[in-house]
Amino acid sequence: xxxxxxxxxxxxxxxILVILHELGHxxxxxxxKTKVEKFYLFFDPYFSLVKKKIGETEYGIxxxxxxxxxxxxxxxxxxxxxxxxxxxxxxxxxxxxPAWQRLIIMLGGVTVNFFLxxxxxxxxxxxxxxxxxxxxxxxxxxxxxxAAKKMGFQDGDKILKVDGKTQKDFKKLALDVLLSDEITxxxxxxxxxxxxxxxxxxxxxxDPEPKAFLTPRISPIVDTIAIKEVSNAGLKLxxxxxxxxxxxxxxxxxxxxxxxxQAGKMVALKVSRNNEIVDLKVPVSKEGVxxxxxxxxxxxxxxxxxxxxxxxxxxxxxxxxxxxxxxIKQFKLIFNKKVQGYKKVGGxxxxxxxxxxxxxxxxxxxxxxxxxWAFTAMFSVWLAFLNLIPIPGLDGGHVIFTLYEMIxxxxxxxxxxxxxxxVGVIFLLGLMILIFGSDIFKMVTGSL
Numbered sequence: 001x002x003x004x005x006x007x008x009x010x011x012x013x014x015x016i017l018v019i020l021h022e023l024g025h026x027x028x029x030x031x032x033k034t035k036v037e038k039f040y041l042f043f044d045p046y047f048s049l050v051k052k053k054i055g056e057t058e059y060g061i062x063x064x065x066x067x068x069x070x071x072x073x074x075x076x077x078x079x080x081x082x083x084x085x086x087x088x089x090x091x092x093x094x095x096x097x098p099a100w101q102r103l104i105i106m107l108g109g110v111t112v113n114f115f116l117x118x119x120x121x122x123x124x125x126x127x128x129x130x131x132x133x134x135x136x137x138x139x140x141x142x143x144x145x146x147a148a149k150k151m152g153f154q155d156g157d158k159i160l161k162v163d164g165k166t167q168k169d170f171k172k173l174a175l176d177v178l179l180s181d182e183i184t185x186x187x188x189x190x191x192x193x194x195x196x197x198x199x200x201x202x203x204x205x206x207d208p209e210p211k212a213f214l215t216p217r218i219s220p221i222v223d224t225i226a227i228k229e230v231s232n233a234g235l236k237l238x239x240x241x242x243x244x245x246x247x248x249x250x251x252x253x254x255x256x257x258x259x260x261x262q263a264g265k266m267v268a269l270k271v272s273r274n275n276e277i278v279d280l281k282v283p284v285s286k287e288g289v290x291x292x293x294x295x296x297x298x299x300x301x302x303x304x305x306x307x308x309x310x311x312x313x314x315x316x317x318x319x320x321x322x323x324x325x326x327x328i329k330q331f332k333l334i335f336n337k338k339v340q341g342y343k344k345v346g347g348x349x350x351x352x353x354x355x356x357x358x359x360x361x362x363x364x365x366x367x368x369x370x371x372x373w374a375f376t377a378m379f380s381v382w383l384a385f386l387n388l389i390p391i392p393g394l395d396g397g398h399v400i401f402t403l404y405e406m407i408x409x410x411x412x413x414x415x416x417x418x419x420x421x422x423v424g425v426i427f428l429l430g431l432m433i434l435i436f437g438s439d440i441f442k443m444v445t446g447s448l
Contacts, residue, residue: 002365006355013376018068024112025070032101035092038071076417099406106398113384120377122316129306135170137301140216143253148213151200157185174211179329217251227291233282243270260288323381392424
């Protein structure tokens with residue numbers, strides 16, 4: 001049931017994003033009286049699931065859910081249909097249009113993706129407000145793992161700035177640190193600035209939970225139980241965990257390293273309840289968790305902000321830019337030789353696996369629509385960024401060639417466009433196969 005809901009969410013999200021992205025190309029093309037031969041959701045090599053011709057355009061749904069496309073007459077695109085390009089340009093063809101019109105057509109998709117993210121964020125903020133986990137108010141000390149210490153942190157450090165900027169929301173602080181060049185902390189009553197070591201980032205990034213290197217130190221008192229089997233095993237709200245499999249703990253962050261290796265097994269807990277010591281055996285899920293969380297302890301640092309209509313639009317724009325900035329910065333980790341972030345890059349299977357779902361104490365799964373739309377907004381920004389990368393075959397490649405024409409005053413030779421497009425398509429197909437193969441390998445090895 002859970003995987004079915006995740007697949008449904010993935011297909012729904014990608015369908016919304018692809019259709020609107022392609023409309024971003026389709027509508028300006030039609031406005032400039034350019035012939036659009038096909039409009040497809042998903043790709044259709046060899047056959048399509050559904051197709052219908054309306055006017056001059058064939059609308060359809062392909063079987064390969066890696067995106068979609070509009071086929072515009074007189075344009076060198078991923079179809080590599082160059083026969084029509086051997087004939088003189090016709091007034092309704094893409095190549096016959098002025099460069100500025102072609103630029104607008106090619107930028108239409110990423111523009112729609114950006115504005116869609118802005119719209120979704122604004123609606124979510126207007127409807128739900130925003131929870132900010134205020135870093136400045138936190139008096140709880142931070143736990144620094146070996147990875148954090150390798151980056152340059154020391155026990156007792158209070159983070160003041162990341163790359164010269166303060167971060168008000170603690171939920172974003174760990175990602176900021178991973179993407180940072182230098183950190184300023186308060187250490188022993190003095191301000192100390194140090195460069196973040198890539199070896200430490202590599203250790204943190206290769207952890208199953210990359211952000212876990214930076215966590216508040218909270219007493220291990222149970223105030224939330226998310227797994228019914230754990231509750232049935234006798235654990236109660238208010239219990240203070242003293243030991244796990246005979247090893248003493250004092251903080252919540254010490255619990256996870258002891259529980260994860262016991263995934264799918266039972267662990268022995270010693271808890272304090274009403275000044276008495278109680279011994280329990282509780283199950284560990286296949287994900288390596290027992291489903292207890294310190295929500296109430298952390299809640300006191302949470303500030304819920306409500307927004308007016310105008311305020312939600314303004315904040316929605318800021319969040320969109322912030323999301324785009326994070327996407328760009330993460331490329332530093334992907335291509336960093338020490339961090340080797342490319343190993344964490346996933347395809348459709350990885351995305352499906354990470355789709356947000358809600359689980360109640362009985363294990364019933366449902367869609368959290370707020371999380372779904374937040375994911376869709378983030379994914380929309382990600383698609384806009386990816387499509388702007390100047391690789392032939394992507395929108396960014398077409399944009400670069402068009403800008404070259406506008407600056408130099410003459411178009412790129414047709415043969416150069418065809419060869420560049422061929423190289424780009426081969427590169428993208430190879431990348432797609434590599435990513436999908438990586439997904440399958442991770443799924444088989446259980447590391448997806």
